[in-house]
Structures are given as structure tokens and as C-alpha cells.
Amino acid sequence: MEYKLIKLEKIQEFINSLIATGKQVLAPKQKKEKVFFSLIHSFEEIAMDYIQTAFSAKSAVFPKCEELYTFEKNGKETILNNPQAPENDTIVFGMRPCDGAAFDYLATFFLKENPDYHFKMRYDNTIFVGLTCSSGDEFCFCSSVGISPSDTRGSDLMLTKTENGYYVEIITEKGKKLVEQFANFFEQIEQIDKTKYVANIQKRFDSSALKEKISGAFDWERWEETSLPCFGCGTCAFSCPTCTCFDIQDEANLLGGTRYRIWDTCALGIFTKHASGHNPREKQSERWRNRILHKFLYTDEQFGILSCVGCGRCIRNCPAELSIIEQVNAITEG
């Protein structure tokens, strides 16, 4: 592994040069009370001091509204067109290590089996620049799901803020290439001990106890009671860095149109509803259970990975203040 340093005063130039060379830089930006990943047009727009963005940067590889293909109707013939690949590289700048781990999960999910054309098209084109957490809040629980606040999983480059500037770990070839392309902003440096720059994220639950309980948790009798405040807004899933469910919808007129895939969530009642009206997950508590079990059990069975990365977004965003941490603790307590 190679290590670099980018001086505090250089980071601005670095970002602006990225933009100047036509790269699309996705970075945290303040909107009202919250911070969102947004396309940045200059470094000033970036909110560098934030604990967690309201939404993850998953839209970089899985946009909320994506063309699967377009079609033109020509008499009785239909012409199908693949969507255009993005021309420019995308840089996801300043994402938290939990999000990095989430991108790692997304890559597994989308590419391991039946590789997804659209995801790959964007994923290959995206460079992930992580940023070590120097602080956390009571909703952060990455350490409880086996991720550390300086985890480099899923990142191409990992930045850690130090007194001298940003300490850069070059994790992948992609990351290395980027550094080489913009070499003049980087200084060579030896590996350092990141510990003192890294936040201490407390364990919020006992993951081994959870593992024990979760496989039989489908029939747990308290799902209904613990999920009563949930009114099914789905914000947890939309803001989740690892939620991947989508819907496919056409928009067309008589001349042609587009088949889109758009974000969807199992939190909505209509998600599983059959045309006949039968709904396998009729109640919100069942949908809530599905989400929890999906995060902590189903993907574990499927890929051997938990799909909760402990980013805490679902807790911060929940209008009814439901907490996945409390939920998991309730399950482990029985």
C-alpha cells in the first residue's frame, strides 16, 4: 500500500482541478439542516465537517431514476436502445467508511450473480474517496456491525485528516491512477498510525448475541409491538446505503419512451401486493421485520455479509424516531 499526504491548502486545489478536468465530483453539501451528497462545482460548496450525510452516495452507482433502455416505435417495429454510458469519471469525495463498506456490499449484490449492466457501467466509472471519521454521534454504530470508522473497505483512496493535512491511503489501482494523474497535489509520506485521528464508535449491541437470536427471529412475538410507531414512510430504506430494491416503470407516448428503474422499498405496502389484491406482507410490522431481517440475516445467508453498515441514517431520518439499534437490542434481549 502506498501513502501520501495532501496538505490542507492543497485539498481545495485538488478538488477544483478534478472538476476542471471534467470529473463529476459528488461531495457532501449543506442543505438547510442536513448534509447531502451533491454534485459540486467548486470546493467551497463542500461541507467537510459533518458526521453523516442524510443520504448515502449510492445514487452515484444506483441513481434514483435510471434509464434501463429507451424504445422508439416505428410503425409495428420497435427499436431498442441501450442507455448511454457516462462520459466522465465520477468521484465520490468524502464518504464515510461505513458508506465505503456499503459500496462494497452493493458491488457484491449487483455484480456477483447476474451482473448488472447499469450498475457496472457507473461503478467502473466511479472513484471512491473515503474520509475517516474523526467523530461520531449516538446513532453511529458501525463498530457493532464489524466496520471501523477508518475502514478502507470499498474505498479507492482513504483520507484521514491530520494536523498536517489529509493522510491518504491508496487502496486500489483506480485510486493510484487518480493520485498519479494529479500527482502535484500529493506528497510522499510514510505510513502513520491513524488511531488518534479516528473517532471512537461505541458498540451499541452485541453482534454475537444478535447472530444467535436472529435466525429464529422471524417468529419473534414482539415485531408488532416494537414497530407500532412506524407509519411506513420508507425514508429508512431510501436513505440506506445498502438498500437496493427498485421498481421498473415505463414512460412513453405513442412514438416511444423509456423504461426506467427507480428506487422502491419494502416498507411500502404496495411493494409485494399482487394484482389479485393478495399481499404477502400485509402489515407494516411485517414489512419492518423484513427490512430488519434483510439487513441482519438474509444477506448474511445469501452473501455472508450483513447489509447494515451502521451508518445510523435510518435512525436520524425516522420521523417516528424508531431506532434500528433499539430494535436489535430488543431482539437480542428476546
Next chain:
Amino acid sequence: MSDLINKTSQFFSSGIIDLFIGYKKGRLGEGKPAFFTKPDQLSELIFDENCIVNLAVYLRKPELKKYSKIGILANFGTLRALLQLAAENQITDGQYLILTVADGKVLEFANLKAIEEYVANNLPKPNPERLALLKEIESKSREERWDFWTRELSSCIRCYACRAACPLCYCEQCLVECNQPQWVGVPPTGLGNLEWHIVRAMHLAGRCISCGECEAACPMEIPLGLLTQKLNMTIISNFGQIPGTKREPDYALSTFKVDDKENFIR
């Protein structure tokens, strides 16, 4: 607070209710929705001006069907929502035990009529900050307004949290889920988003009880409450109807006056 807890626990012990929907302390000290099934849980029950979630939204949950009688601790918005729901035939008089706390005293409403009177006597003035914000937007040029809303609404991810949080969005099939024909584009393009927010605002015009839950629930910080607020103001000033103040149907858009004023019809 002890008065509230005592009273509520009496309702439990006398078997009047078997579920109580109220609030407990949330992460920032504000009230968060809480469901109490036993009197010994009630020590956590709180009520103050920071308990803003509209609890009426929960009444449609199928999970609640198994309870024989439900008590609800209603803030002002919830009271209005209950009236509006009654006017729309969704709840009946006496179906719920309805409490509120006013001036430190617990009030139990004997019936919807009592709520009607209480609401009539306590209708708040519109929030001046909101009015100022609305005014600011209205004072922009047509193009600026279009630009403003296009940008704001393009953020919408169509999670429908605004709908889920609204106590009056109780349709079994929302218009966006109607696909024959597909009235509103489902993909969150700028167009689909605009259509959705127009539909939402129009459907709540004359029905919105101004609790603000839609905007509070919006994860994208879209000021969508301004749309419903504006339409409500239009309804009140043109037709004199204030939603959520009557227990009988009173809907400006299902009635008319021969001399309704307009200035845009040629």
C-alpha cells in the same frame, strides 16, 4: 404530567382502554410517538408543546384492529385531524377516547362536538415565519418561482413519506398507484415529481389541517407544506371553509356558491 399519567392509568385499570397512543421523550427532548398497552409503561408518558407528531396517522394501521378501545393523546393538529376524519366518515363519534392537555389540565372530550368547540376556541394564527416565506416566494417573478419549485421538487425521491405522515392521506389506493391510466409518472423525474406534488396539494386543499407533518417527514427538506398552506389560505379566503374544524362534511370543493369570485375566466 402526573395528572395525565394517573388519569390514563385509571382508564386502563377500569378497562376503558387497552391501548393508549401518546408520546414519550425523544432523542432531542421532543416527544416521539409511543404506544402504551399497560399502565406500568405510562411513567414514560409526556405531553408538551414539543409533542408535534400527529398521532391520528396511526389510527388506520391494521395492527390496531385487535385493540378493543384506543385512547389517544391529541395535540391540536391531531384534534383537527380527528374532526376531519370524522367529517370524511373515517372515524365515528365515541370510537376513541380522546384526551389533550391544556393549561396543564387534562381534558377528556366527551364527543366530537366537544372537540369542535375546543378547536373553534383555540384556532391558532398562521405562523408568521411561514407566511413570510410564502410571501417571499410569491413576490418572485413567474420564472423565478418556476425555477425555485423545479429545483426544490427535483430533489423529491418519491418516497411518499409526506403521504405516509399525513393523517388525511388514507386512501387505500393513492392516485399515484393508479396505473390505468397512469395519472402521475412514477419515475422521480422533474415532471413526475411536479405532478405528484400538484396532486398532493390539490387533494389536501380544503382538507389539510395544517399539522405540518408532511414537510417534517420529508427527508429531502422540500418546503412542500407551503403548497398545501397556500391552497388552504385560498380556500379560507375564497370560500370561508377551515378544514378540521367541523365533524360533519364541510368541503369547499364539493360545494359552490353561484357568486363565487374569479377573475380569469373569459
Next chain:
Amino acid sequence: MENMYLPYRMFIEKITEEAPLVRTYRLKFKNPADEEKFSFKAGQFGEYSIFGEGESTFCIASSPTRKGYIECTFRVAGRVTKALANCEEGDEIGFRGPYGNTFPIDDWKGKNLLFIAGGIGLPPLRCVIWNCLDLRENYRDITILYGARSVNDLVYKHELEEWNNRPDVNLFTTVDPGGETPNWKGKVGFVPAILKEVSPSSDNTIAAVCGPPIMIKLTLPVLFELGFKEENIFTTLENRMKCGIGKCGHCAVGPYYVCKDGPVITYKELKELPQEY
């Protein structure tokens, strides 16, 4: 890499009216190269597209042994099936697939086969029935029990006739009481009752059951009574599906994706799944 969401362009070669609101379309590839590389196995399904309306999921109802076309049978229900029903012979539609697992007919060699279908549950089994009939020598007795609400609701009426006339097939057709016509020669009664009456041997026999949930629910106990083992009872699941390739999440039942791990499933496997289908 391939865009898996891009469908094959097919055209409707033939339309058969099966029953009220139930139709069978025979589809052919527009592009010979597509036909070349396409193959499927019994039990698989596909996504059928009407461009501008959306996609709908049905099984491939024709046998993989019959080359050059595929067939699907659908009931008009939602937006896409309505649009499909508006098509004419010669019209173009999209198809992508095949998706999902298959009936393990190779493992069934040398066994007796019992197919039980109700109403619109026959199309998924028709595929495997023809497949086995076309490889008749591989199997011993083949018994088909098919019921519908009324005579008019029976699908594949011509093929029922054909099967009935074949000496190597035991066909029992039945309609619900009140659904019979004066000329009806089959049985009258619900499928579970007729199954009890016919009482096929479970010895060295595979049962494949497909039909409305209530029929399956009442048929299973009869099968157990007859001595069928859970692992020898097959059915197909029908959850709401969108992508067909294990991505969109709609059909997921726990970690099991109906679209890629199913739709064919033994009762033994089914029992292990969360009850969310």
C-alpha cells in the same frame, strides 16, 4: 457486458382464446440470431413487455422440446395484461428470459408422474407435461388431474382432448359443482376430492401441483394421506416480480428470490421459507 433488461423482440404468431379473459400467445423471435442462442427448460418463466405499459411475468407454457417458438398463457388482470390482450397477430412484444429454476425432469426418469392443476395453474405444468410426453420413454405412468371452475374456464381444451385420447396418459378433468354443461363427460367436484377419488399411488411417484392457493392448501393433505413425501411434491411460486434476475427485491421471501431460486420448489423447501408468499 449485456444489458439484461433488454428484451428480445418477438412477434405474436398465433393467438388462442382459451377461456374468458385467458389467452395463449405463440411468440416467435424477430431476430433469427436471438432464436439461435435462446434455450430454456421446463418451469422457467419470462418477462413479457408491452413497450410503454410495462412488463408482466408468466411462465413459458410451451415445451422446450418444441423449438422455434415459445408460448405463454395469461389472464387479463392488470395494466400490462390488458395491453397484451389488445395485441393482434403479427404485433410485436418484448420478451426477456428464461429466468428461474426448472423442474428436475432428469431426476424424474423412471418415475411415475402426477400433475395436479387448477384453473390458470395448468400453464406452468403444461410446459413440463409436454416435455415429459415428448420424452415419454423416460417416465412410467403419467397422470394428469385438472380442474376448473366451469367447463368454459378449462384452458387448452384441444390438448385436453388429445391427452384424453392418448393411451399413455391418464387424464382426469373436473369442474366445480355447478360448472358442468349437459355434454360434460369429465368429473364434477373440487380437485382435492377428485384426487382422493382417483387415489393415485405415491410409490415411486413425483407430484407437481399448481393452482390457486386454496386448492394447493387442500390438496396437500390428500397427497400426504396418499403417502407422498414432502420432497416429492413440487409446486411453483408466484410472487410479484419486476426484474426477474434477483435484483429488484419484490419477490424475495427471506433470502430466497422466487425469480432466481424459484419458481419451482418442493414442499419440503417451501416449508422452510418465511410465510411471505
Next chain:
Amino acid sequence: MQEFEPKIVAFVCNWCTYAGADLAGTSRIKYATNVRIVRFPCTGRIDYMLILKAFQNGADGVIVSGCHPNDCHYTSGNFHARRRWIVFNELLELLGFDKRRLFFSWVSAAEGAKWANLVNEVVTEVRKLGPYTEYEKLSKINVNSIGELCNV
């Protein structure tokens, strides 16, 4: 350069404006060809969403017309419609929608000439405004967008 020919849709009620347009025909009053009439039983039937759909389908202008107040074949459909329009109009105003392209009018079965004039006026006014593109632009927003999740 060819002059811009606006595309105009008219949503009219069967009993007054449709008949009024018929009268314009029987009276052989000439007007611009740009208008396409869609017939409704009553203005009360006209869903505001249809107005939006017309713009989505490429209309540069939309006319909504029915019986004068008190003339409704169904006595009150137009009164209900008017209330809805008042509210809808306010919403469009706040949204900054280009309301200059949306025309409401009362045209009775006797007002063939008024109908013809209305169409000509609308065509002239919309021709001045030029093609309507704002709506089309909207349909492209967010498509494949990776970063405009939140527009700050």
C-alpha cells in the same frame, strides 16, 4: 422562416361549448386550425390532471370551456369546476407555471362566434409566447442523475 404554429387543446363540455363550436361550424365562421377539441359531458368532469397531461403531450396552450354560470345542463357542474379552477389556478400561480398558456372561458351553445374568436385569440397569444418547453425540460430532470439527489 415558417411561423410557429402552436398546438392547442380544448377541453369542452358537451352541452354548451361543444355545441357552440358546432354552431361556429354551421355558421361557417373560420378560425385557426390549431385547436383540437376533446369532449366531456360537463366541465365538472374535467380533471385538472388532464390539463397537465395535455401540456405533457406537447400542447402549447390549453382551453377549458363550458356553460356559463347558471346554464349548466347538470345545473351545477360548472360551479364545482369553477371552484376547482380557482384553487388549481392559485397552485399554478405559486408554482410559477406559465399560466398565460391556460385559458378558461364560458362559451354557450349560442356563442359560435365567441368560440371562433376565443380560438383565434388563444392561437395569437400563444403564438407570441412561442413553443412551450418548460414541461418537456422537466421530464429530463433527474434521469440518470447521480448527484442531483438534492438540489441545494
Next chain:
Amino acid sequence: MARIGVFVCHCGENISSTVDCAKVAEIASNYPGVVYSIDYKYMCSDPGQNLIKEAIQKHKLTGVVVAACSPRMHEPTFRKATAEAGLNPFLCEMANLREHCSWVHFREDSTTEKAAELVRVLVEKVKHNEELFPIKVPITKTALVIGGGIGGIQAALDIANSGHKVIMVEKNPSIGGKMAQLSETFPTLDCSQCILTPRMVEVAQHPNITLYTYAEIESVDGFIGNFKVTIRQKAKSVDHKACTGCGLCIEKCPIKKIPDEFNAGLGNRAAIYVPFPQAVPNKPVIDRNNCTYFLKGKCGLCKKVCPADAIHYEQEDELIKVDVGAIVAATGFDIKHSDFFPEYGYGKYADVIDGLQFERLASASGPTLGVLKRPSDGKEPESIVFIACAGSRDPAKGIPYCSKICCMYTAKHAMLFKHKNHHGKATVFYMDIRAGGKMYDEFVRRAIEEDDVNYIRGRVSRIYEKNGKLIVCGVDTLLNSRPVEIEADMVVLATAAIANSDSEELAQKLHISYDPYHFFSEAHPKLRPVETNTAGIMLAGACQAPKDIPDTVSQASGTAAKVVALFSQDELTREPLIAYVNNNTCVGCFLCQSVCPYLAIEKEEIRRRDGTLVKTVAKINPGLCQGCGTCVALCRSKSIDIHGYTNRQIYAEVSALFNRREYAGV
């Protein structure tokens, strides 16, 4: 499966002179779903219609678009042709190429282009058309007539004479209404009772008419052809079957000083009474509010004297349920009374009376037996001032409308006075004289010219008493608004005609609409003046608006014709273009209920097989719905739709607009 045929009509040259019809047919043949397309000179001619019929059969068409004239012209023709070819007539639509295209545009490319597009719009619509079948509603061939005045009597007799059963309900003890109270009628001055009472008797004796007097409408349910009406028969306390009408009870009744309604308060009656000598039925009822027996529990004199033992104090109100197919509301009107006119001293000065009181004073059957005596002292007046428009046409009084009858009856009153007192002085204050009607203006002229009635155009500001005379102060606007003061012995106010005080309540029971003055609203002011918006309920007489006798009788006969026309069929057949509800998605908010002008939206309970209530949803009563679709646009969840203009159809039409690629060749 859509197999649409397009038939483009040249209409001689009406269409083809500006539209290239062949081109339109050719373009249409390329529209998806169109399997046959042809143009022809006269599509509505027999060969043209045959073209359609043959194509339907030959090409197995599932939809037909006839591009020709306005559907308001020939839609029935082509739908009939479609039906004759075996296709449901509602699968035929028309594109209006003539009135909306060829006649209003010049011959140019854009005209043909528009024509082709209009066809396309209808092709897309017809793909979503559904087979529809006319709605059949059985009809109970009995009419209910509410009100036994001249309007009700006329309607009842006309209907009954056509062979249908009639039930008449009158709230007073006798039928006859206002007309029975009048002395003479304008413009012929024949005796009102003389012409009315034979009709009253005819009603009572008619085998097809069942009469309920002293009865009111309790409730009305159902819809056209199938109303279920409950009548409250108020307790008469007299068994009319037993009663011989001898009148002994009335004679013996000790309570005799009750102001007599029939004489407009100018006379008295007993507590047991017959309203007037020619009453039908001519049998008494007990006014329980004034009867000593009912007030104090003792007396019983009438029961003692009754030779037929017909007095039944214990009688109770009875609720009678009847099934009727049509209802005629003929409840009449009232006039403004008492202290409504403080400036005219009405109610303060006994000699300021209203027109109805004058009628009674002038009537030979009235309290003064036809001698004009003023109420205060019984003197015969020498000078009478008549004030027209007392309240009417006065927005400040809340009555902006004209009461219509006052000009005429005021002239009549002045005349009657002059005929009785040739030297008397009759003065009329008026705003305008409205004497439109056969022989009406001549009548007024006669009053002025032959009977020397002094007409002063101006309003009266005040009336006061001076030396036993009433001083009427007004202005004469024809003489530069000069103030005038007239001394009068009596003043007659032509007070405004108003709706009955209980008309709003009745309208609500009938589910019919009423105007701001509580007169009942007709379905259409010009074209459907006798029907209400509620199918099967019609109007006769002044309950709709102030009317004189000839107008009332005409309208009553018109209404009767409507009822008889309805009853001429066993089943009512209605176009099926009505709204319907999707029970699965309706949430039962019922906000649609008040939007329906026909009150056709009802509540329906959806129950499981075991009887448990699932939900309550809206239900459209097909007998009442007229198909305006206002509820459809209101319904948030799109749970209501309307046949013929469904959401899918209209959406498809809108989506089919402006697809220009097809016109490349134009």
C-alpha cells in the same frame, strides 16, 4: 383485441371541399389497431351505413370511428347501424370533421392534418370503449301529487284521466288552495269558486285518485319509477267514514273565536271546523291546538252531539307508506304577512290589509258576504289605495324578484271596488305595470279608462293615520317626483308572493334543489321547466315561482304529460352513460355526495360472507345519476368513473394528441 374501423365521410362536399378525405382514410389506416379504413361520399346514407355494417362483420371490428359531422347530429344513426351489425352501439364513436374542422377552416394542409388527428384521438378513445347496455328501471305507475291547489288538482286530474293512479296529499283539511280563497279571477272576472269547486269534487270522486287531506309528506326514498313515500295522516279526531257532515258539532262547539285561516284572519271559526262551505272533503277536523278537550281534557261536547259517533279524540297520527313512480310537487306559495312592512303600518292599522284579505272581503262567501267593509269599524270605504310591489322587486327587502300576479290582481281589486262603489276613489301606486298575457293589458286599461282607477307611478314611503283616515305619502315619478298624499279609508298591499315556510324542508325530503328564495328549482329554466333535477319529480304551479292561474294550470298539464309519458312504459330505459364506483378502492369519504346535483350517491356496506362489515363505500344510484361526471373529477383515489367518458378513454384521447410523425406525407 383492438380491431378498429375508420369511416371517413365526405358529406357531399361539406367535408371534402376543405379536407382531403382519402388522405385522412389513408393516414388512419396506419394507426395502430386500425384494420380497416375507407372514405365515402355520404356515410349516413343507406349505402354508407351498409359499408360500416359490412366492414364490422367482414373485418370483425371491435370498434368503429365515423369521421363525419357532429356526434350531436348523427351519433344515434351510426350507433344504430353499429348495433344492427351486431356490435355494441357504444363501441362506435364519431370524429367531428365537419362542424369542428371542414366548415371552420380553409382548404390547406393543416386542415387535413387536423382531421387526421381528430380521427386518431377517437381511435385511441374507442380502443378503451366498453360494451354498454341501456339501464332498465321498472316503473310503479302511480303518481303522488303533493298539494291540492289548482296546480295539484289539474295535474292529478290529467294523470288520473289518462288511466293512472294518483295519490294526492294536502296539508289542509280541504283541497282548493289559494284559488278557493279568491273572489273573482282576472282577466275575466269570473267567480273563482264557481270554476274551481267542480274540479275539487271531481278529484274527490275520481276512481283513480286517492285523496289524503290534513296530511303531510313524512319521508321520500328511492328514485324515479320507484319512490317509497311515507305520508303522515294527521289525526283529524273525526272518523270521516262515519261522519255525515251534518255540521252539528261545529254549531255546538263552544270555542268559536279562532281566527279563520281561510278568511285570512278576517273571520272566526270553531275548534272543530270545515274550512269553508264548499270544502272537499266537506267534513270537519278538530284543531287540537285550540280545542278545550285537548287543552284541558274536558268538554267533549262535539262527541256528545254527534249523531254518527264520528268524533274520535283518541285518534293518532298515522304513517301511510305508498309506492309511487313519479312525484308532482304542487305546494303553491304564500304571501308576505304582517309586520314585514312597518312603514305601511301594516299590523298597526287594521285597515291596511293584504291582497288575500281583500279577496275575502270582496268574496260573496267571505266574512262580510261580499260587502266591502273595512276591518277596523266595518264601514264601507270610500277611498282605497292599492300599493303594488309591496316587498317585491325590492332587494333591500330581500325579494328582488317580481311576484308576477300583483299587477293583475291589483287592477282586479281596484275594479271590484269600483264595481261595488261607483263613486269610490281607487288609487294604485305602482312601479311598472306588468300585464303580459292574453287579455291582460286590456284588463288593466279597462280599470284605468273605464273604471277610472287612478294609477300613480311611484312608491309609497309611509302611511300614517290622521283624523280616522289613512294618509298615504308617496311620489308621482311621472310628474317630476312630486310628493303626493292620498287620504284613504283602506289600504291594500299587494304583498310579495313567497315560498311556503316549509318548502325548504320538503325540498330536502324530496332531494330536489331550491333557489335562494326557497322556490323549487326546475331542471332547466327553458327546456325542462316542469321537471326537477331529480328524475321523476316534477313541478306544477307557484312552488316553482310566482304564477297566476293560467300559468299554473298549463304547467300542471305539462307536468302531467311528463308523468304520463313516463308511465307509458313498463320500464324506464336510460342511456348507460352514468358514473360507477370501484368498491375495491373507494375509502368511503363521501365527499362526493354533496357534489352530486342529483343526490345519486348513496352509501353501500360491503360485508364478508359471514356478515361482518368490511367497509362502507359510495354507490351510484343508476336511477338518479344523469352522468355529469363531477364526482369523477372530485374523487381522489379515482374510485369513481363514468361510462362513455372513462378516465382511460379521455386519457387515451389526450395522449393521442400531437403525434406529428404520421403526417409526413401531408
